[in-house]
Amino acid sequence: MTKIFLGIATAALMTAALGAQEPAQKPAPAAAAAPAGNIETGKKLWVSVGCWQCHGYEGQGGAAGPRLSARNLPFAGFSAYVRRPTNQMPPYTEKVVPNADLAHIFAYLQSRPAPPQTVPALLK
């Protein structure tokens, strides 16, 4: 079962690389500095280029990749990491995901809703 342990450890490392973990989310101030992107286009790209595979369809994260939804994520850091990741994530060069597409993807991520304000009964 080492794989799960390592998966979580990897997720933790990637989380550290992307910034401190925060539970619920406020709008990212850095998002204002991001290039304009289309949420719907970003949603399609999120699936077609494979971001969902590690981070989930909603960017909620999982064993293979950290949560990216509902968190303060500066576009500059996001872009730099996607282009030249330092851990297990495969690189997405500009050749395969142009900057404009990356902006759409970022817009989709920023649009992901925060979790419910009240803790669902099942989790209490």
Place this chain on the structure above:
Amino acid sequence: MKKSVDRRDFLKGAAVTGAAALVPDAMAAQAPSPATPAPAAQGPRAGAAPTPARELDPGLDPESLVLDRSGGDFMVDVLKSLNIEYVASNPGSSFRGIHESIINYGGNKMPEFITCLHEESSVAMAHGYFKVEGKPMAVLAHGTVGLQHASMAIYNAYCDRVPVYILAGNSLDATMRRPGVEWAHSVQDAAAMVRDYTKWDDNPYSLPHFAESAVRAYKIAMTPPMSPVVIVLDGGLQEDPIQPEVASKLRVPRLTTATPPQGDAGAVAAAAQLLVNAQNPVIVADRLARTPAGIAKLVELAEALQAPVIDQHGRMNFPSKHPLNQTENGGPLIAGADVILGLELTDFWGTVNAFRDSLHRSSRSRIRTGTKLISITSVDLATKSNFQDFQRYPEVDVAMAADAEATLPQLTEAVRKLVTADRTTAFQARRTRLEQAHARGREAARNEAMHAWDASPISTARMAAEIWAQIKTEDWSLVSESGNSSGWVFRLWDFDKHYQHLGDSGGAGVGYGAPAAVGAALANKKYGRISVNIQGDGDMLYAPGVLWTAAHHKIPLLTVMHNNRGYHQEVMHIQRMANRHQRGITNWHIGTMIDNPNVDFAKIAQGMGVYAEGPITNPNDLGPAIQRALAIVKKGEPALVDVVTQPR
């Protein structure tokens, strides 16, 4: 015509009970009442081995067509003496002799014949069964085509250190083989094909030889490191009459299982010294708890040191609610440790090193310079060459080739003797910090689970929470979890009993989950436990016929499909390759996804006689569906809920 040999003659006395007396929870051998002897049935048509030329036996009455006892009957008595409860099998002519003896002579009880639709299912069922019951289940298979079908599951059991008692049919005497298929189903050395990943095998030449090898195989399989074993059953030995000169020699040797090897006293003392003096000791457990007592033993050691425990989940090792359970904080704890104790780790190197799967593969140490590593594992006692499941070589400071569970009491005692008042104060401070970290970890897990709570496909966190809500007040057992659902069950459920989690396949051979779940559920059945299986879709499709086995034998089991419609691990691997080559990064679905058409798992299950619902895509529909399925399970039958899920 030779005089027939009454079965009582070869079973009487201590011959059978000798073995049974030392098998855990042994039932006394229960041979049925002797059948009325068939009048002309008694003459051996040929000599069971050691009479080699069966067709030339001068004692043979060529007119005799029936007999009342066969070698297979004696084999059944041996299995009874070993307290073998079930034999899982897809029927095959090379073992028709013992098959018939099991169901008629043995009364289909101890062992009971469990009908399987694939040999891989038979072995994986035995694999899952052992991890609940703590004793082996038998498997019957053709020595040729059956063992080949079974081989992947045998490899899984080998990697998972699980004993499976495999009986393989064969026909050695070439002059007695039926023309055609029996030749294709015969082999000189049947066990050769699985010898790399079994611990021992034999090809008994006579019934006394069988008895000795059967008992020896059981003992070897159950001695850590445990492993599958193979006994090849010659067709003639199964089917031919028992000759008087053989019958007089038949007895079942006494079984004394070996005590598990404990760590050397000097090494235990050195380990205790390191652990007591450490500022930041960490305990990591993988396949540690091989008995129900294992959990309590680890709790005792952890509390003696007030040291954090990281559970790698190869077995149910440590209660999830215990404040020293720091699995959620594993990465930082490993990085900050000055002493790490590894208990039956599959991969110690991988625990203390990070490996990057990029164009230029690289690794880096995750621990500080000078961190002392202590390993206790029985796997150091038996390592083979060909298959590389032994992982990268770990450079440790203390290596005990010993069973970790058996060594823990000795280690805990040595630790207690070394603890001074100063160390007690330091330990208490550590305990306080760890309690706080544990609480933060549980809270963080709950917060993370709320993300994508209402998403469709349904999040794996939501799925885990919905199942938990229905079973948490029951006596439950998570019998398998395939398909990787991001470890949510460990983060959200409360585990504290050994049967509540059984680890994984061992060899990562896909196709383990469904049959292992059915086998474990079979073991849980007599205890009235609710068996739950979180089932990957790709894994299920290897041999879904095991659902029929569950329905046929009325094995209560709740299967919840983690249906992400793909071989998701491979999806990610193809993505990695495409990104590396900067081409076709949208082609990840080719050869990896199981869609277009989507598989309707509810219909598959229904077609096998299993109650089923789905596919469920709305998370709000999931709870009620699980509730309905659970009602079926409580009636003693299997049920399946197909849930369309997020990838992980």
